[in-house]
Amino acid sequence: MIWLITWLTLSLTSRAAPAAAPAAPVVTIKVDQVGYLTAAPKLAMIAVPATGDREGGRFTVRRAAGDAAVFEGRLGAAVDDADSGDRLRAADFSTVRESGTFYLDVPGIGRSWPFAIGPHVYARTWSLAMRAFYGQRCNMAVDLGPEFPGFAHGVCHMSGALHVSSGSSGTKPASAFASGGWHDAGDYGRYVVNSGITTGTLLWMYELYGARLGESLRIPESTNQTPDVLDEIRWNLEWMLSMQDADGGVWHKQTSERFPAFIMPEADTLPSYVIGTGTAPFKSTCATADLAAVAAIAARVYRPFDAAFATRTERAARDAWRWTESNPNVTFKNPAGVVTGEYGDADCSDERLWAAAELWRTTRDAHVHDYVRAHAPDFLKSLTATAPPSWANVAPLALWTYALASHAPSATSRPADAPPAADALLADAVKQRTLTAAREIVTRSAHHPYRISLTAHDYIWGSNSVAANYALHLLIANQLQPDPSFIETARDNLHYLLGRNTFSLSWVTQVGANPYRHPHHRPSGADTNPEPWPGLLSGGPNAGRQDPAMKKLPNGPPARMYLDDQESYASNEIAINWNAPLVFLLAGIDDH
Secondary structure, eight states: OHHHHHHHHHHHHHHHOOOSOSSOBOTTEEOOSSEEETTSOOEEEEEEOSSSOOTTOEEEEEETTTOOEEEEEEOOOOEEETTTTEEEEEEEOTTOOOOEEEEEEETTTEEOOOEEEETTTTHHHHHHHHHHHHHTBOSSOEEOOTTSTTOEEOOOOOEEEEOGGGTOOOEEETTTSSOOOBOOBSSSOEEHHHHHHHHHHHHHHHHHHGGGSOSOOOOTTTTSSSOHHHHHHHHHHHHHHHTBOTTSOBOOEEEOSSOOOSOOGGGOOSOOEEEOOSSTTOSOHHHHHHHHHHHHHHHHHSTTTOHHHHHHHHHHHHHHHHHHHHSTTOOOOOOTTOOSOOOOOSOOHHHHHHHHHHHHHHHOOHHHHHHHHHHGGGGGGGOOTTOOOBTTBOHHHHHHHHHHHTTOOOOSOOOTTOOSSOOHHHHHHHHHHHHHHHHHHHHHHHHSTTOOOOOGGGOSTTHHHHHHHHHHHHHHHHHHSOOHHHHHHHHHHHHHHTTOSTTOOBSBTTOSSSBOOOOBOHHHHHSSOSSOOTTOBOOOOOTTOOSHHHHTSOSOOGGGOOOOOTTOHHHHBOBHHHHHHHHHHHHHTTTO
8 A cells, every 4th residue: 555655646746747857868877767766775877978078977866846956066987888889987876865756867968767765666567567457468368457457358269279299189268178378478388397486486576575566457356355466467377276186297388279360369379289299298398397286386376365365376286296206207399380489398307306495395295305405415516607597497496495495484284204394504605605695796787887787798688687697596585694884785776677778768568758668579560559458568679689670770889789679589479477576576575
């Protein structure tokens, strides 16, 4: 409720303000277009000419309403950013603690986009980014309501068919088979592997920060007794559970054989197939282990609200784990005739470790604990400053959940032969490696001209999610051993996503004064709204340039390899596993 009141206050203040200055904002001044927390550091980056820039320039922070100056400061020394080609000077206005809406005035350069200062300034951004999952719902009609009139789609994909690659056949209504779920990205497919890290990240967010998330997401379930975040997550969980076969294994994905045109979801009449590996046992180990991990988390998170559902998810997790014991590395590649997203992974051992660690954390089962203790040391090397978690790299999640649980009380069920606690040496090794990597990330980020954690090699497909997942690492490190520098560096990565970047662009739709507007997202491209669906994080700069639109870009610095173009799926698609660390980050830094 505090978040909601703050958001409404800021929104009303912004709407009531007259035009701040006659000149239009300039993209050479890069600010977080949402804003800055009252007591937090506040930096803007000013791009200046490579030659002829005079040291000693000044800047002024002015109120958006009335242009009154509230602070004047001196720009920092010029530094060159090799990743973008920008020469930057920092404007530090950290001492400004007045609440309101402001802009920067830099003589000879111009004025910035407006931004807020105050408590809980990210409340609306969190709400939009979390509510974006509701917009991705499959098998039901969606309507974002009066705040976003016209943002709606009809009931979609209401039948599920077993593809020949699944080892079975038949068609059933969605209400009984492969029902629910979120559209994965800009397409209408549903993928268990990508749902795994997405749903796991969101459940962790609730475990760690649930008390500060507020309540209403204005979704159909908002009137029940379960927190809205968990209601939204359950929509996808139910689909994941429906992809589990009777033997405990899990089919890899549910998609059409090819991507549909840019049409609304209800207009997509291509058969929605449950797709398997094509040969026995037809289910994949990575998908099955991901379900085991997520269902195990769900068993502990949902128990206070729905004990029957928690029991069901724990049983599903145990069944899936047993299947992986018999099938330790059945990998997936698209079968003949299927060209939708693959999420293929040649090694499912990290997924199995995550499954075992989450099962142990939830059940304290001795058997899975033995597995974690035997295999976790092989993955300690995954805790580095240059490899944040991703759908193909969930080993950090396995290790972190073990360390986070090491001092936890008894879990939902406890076999008589369960060990009394975690292996102290293993838990400490995870903690120390996590902290060492976090400190390296902090140091690297502090020396980056944009104060971000990305390296030159991180500008890949979904680079914005890499930035968000670096922040997730820092927030987990802060859970293991609180350190203000971890929080501040995580927040710096958020500033990058919300406008303090080379393009002076907010990479979240309908957030900030200058957000990107043309995501590779079928509902945004197919509806009649002039703006895209709100709350969606763009993939961001991608030096790989794997789509035809990007191949037309001239060679340049990696941070510049981006197009705000619907056709640029390699830089401007959206995806649920990119929004998940964003909402985790927004929740994690709110009260610091």
